Amino acid sequence: MPQDNNPSFHEDFVVGKAFDRGLMSRLLRYALPHKSLIVLALLLLTFVTLASLVGPFIIQQAIDGPLSESIIGKRTDTTAAFEELLFLASIFLGVSLLLLLLRFAQSLVMANIGQRVVFDLRQKLYDHLLRMPLGYYDRNPVGRLVTRITSDIEALNELFASGIVSFLADVMILTAITAALLWVNITLALVTLSALPLLILGTFIFRNKARKYYRLQRGHLSHLNSFTQEAIQGMEIVQSFHREESHQREHRKINGHHMKAFLHSVMAYAIFFPVIEIVSTIVLA
CATH class of the missing domain: 1.10.287 (Helix Hairpins)
Incomplete structure (x- = not known):
């Protein structure tokens, strides 16, 4: 049974830096062999961000155009207004389907990157354990080592498969939305921000x-x-x-x-x- 006075036991409860650049750079090195997939993921991320911004723009055109003009009586030809609204709805549907396909492809690519990186990490970690002296296993319970190889590695898989891409996507979308708000109405943008x-x-x-x-x-x-x-x-x-x-x-x-x-x-x-x-x-x- 693990003893509470074992220094290795207390290592699991030590909270390190919020962001360790050295550790992150070491982790990102495992992703470098998969540069082609990373480039593809970044391209898909860019397209997903742009497609996400097109939808609200189409809705704005529909509200400010045929809908509002028909309500206030500025446009009397309801047939033309309906046709324009149907056209915008068709574009919105097409963009939504494109966004669905892009996100599907992005999920596959990011999962592929995550699994490849995790595979390399597991191999490196297991090779490292094979070269450790017997005294290391006396100081560290097997259950603790199994947790490091399984649960901790799986957490890294989440980082590479979804964490990093979600962060980049949020940054890109926030930047684009902020620019659009400032372009449309500075006062409303400042209130929102x-x-x-x-x-x-x-x-x-x-x-x-x-x-x-x-x-x-x-x-x-x-x-x-x-x-x-x-x-x-x-x-x-x-x-x-x-x-x-x-x-x-x-x-x-x-x-x-x-x-x-x-x-x-x-x-x-x-x-x-x-x-x-x-x-x-x-x-x-």
């Missing part, structure tokens, strides 16, 4: 809380896996000395810590996103 400092502050607070609870959850999961793996391996000894009840209490304790950390992370998400939605609604209203 007035909530940006509050959103940034809330995001920083949420990031710090989420990182803290995720790190705790990860550490307790590693501890839980280590305890379970070693208990199963030594089940003959546990039963021989009638230690079932004490092991059950210890397992319940570790499992409870993991559950509390997970619920804390869920609470952070449950508070952050409704607050962002409320602030956005107030500004738009």
Whole structure:
């Protein structure tokens, strides 16, 4: 069973920097062999961003054009207005279908990149474990190492498959929307962007809380896996000395810590996103 006074045990609960450039550069090096897929993903991301902006523009043309002109009586030929509205609706449908195909292709490409990077990481990590001295395995429980190879690597897969592309997409869309707002109406743009400092502050607070609870959850999961793996391996000894009840209490304790950390992370998400939605609604209203 992992001991709490083992330094390697406490490493799982240490919260590092919010953004470690050295670590990120090391991770991105694993993506460099897949440059062609990365270029394709960036192109698809650009097209997706542009297609996402076309839809609202078409809706604006329909509202300011045939719909409003027919309502205020500026246009008496309802047939022509309906035909123009139908034409805009057809373009909107075509753009929506194109956006669907682009996002489908983007998801496939990003998943491909993520899996290729994770494959290389798993191979490197396993090769590294094979070369470690036996003393390393005495200091680190097997369950902890299994967590590093499985859960932690899967988290990196999420980073490469969706995290990075989502961040880039949000930055591109936000930049394009800001430029469009400033072009259409500077006053309304400034009113809309007035909530940006509050959103940034809330995001920083949420990031710090989420990182803290995720790190705790990860550490307790590693501890839980280590305890379970070693208990199963030594089940003959546990039963021989009638230690079932004490092991059950210890397992319940570790499992409870993991559950509390997970619920804390869920609470952070449950508070952050409704607050962002409320602030956005107030500004738009």
